Amino acid sequence: MAKQKTIPELEAEKSENERKLSQLQHKKQQIENRITYYEKGGRHKRAHHLITRGAAIESVAPLTKVLTETEFYAFAEKALAVPEVKGLLMEAVNEHNRAEQKERC
Structure with missing residues (x-):
């Protein structure tokens, strides 16, 4: 015990x-x-x-x-819908991706 x-x-x-x-x-x-x-x-x-x-x-x-926040968002949506702006954005993204690929190699 x-x-x-x-x-x-x-x-x-x-x-x-x-x-x-x-x-x-x-x-x-x-x-x-x-x-x-x-x-x-x-x-x-x-x-x-x-x-x-x-x-x-x-x-x-x-x-x-x-611009108010709502007005700014509306502006940004319209501006980013313009084909030329979309193209410029895509070019910037592609350039970024190319630079990133070079860094990896």
Whole structure:
């Protein structure tokens, strides 16, 4: 039969288990914080990317600054539907792809 533990032994065991629990809770919080950091990192990069693209458009076409968001989207859709603009965009994408292929080789 197992020896029964004394009250001081049980209190020491309880104290040790509480300490371990506290450490595990702290480790869990660190992992959750790390997950949040990495998830936000992607959003921050995307936000930065969108902001810099928008700033580039405004610097090239300053008149777009006066348009509302809805008006700007309508303008962008119309501008990107023009065959010449589609062709220029496709040329830029193809040039990008060629440069990327050269880098890989």
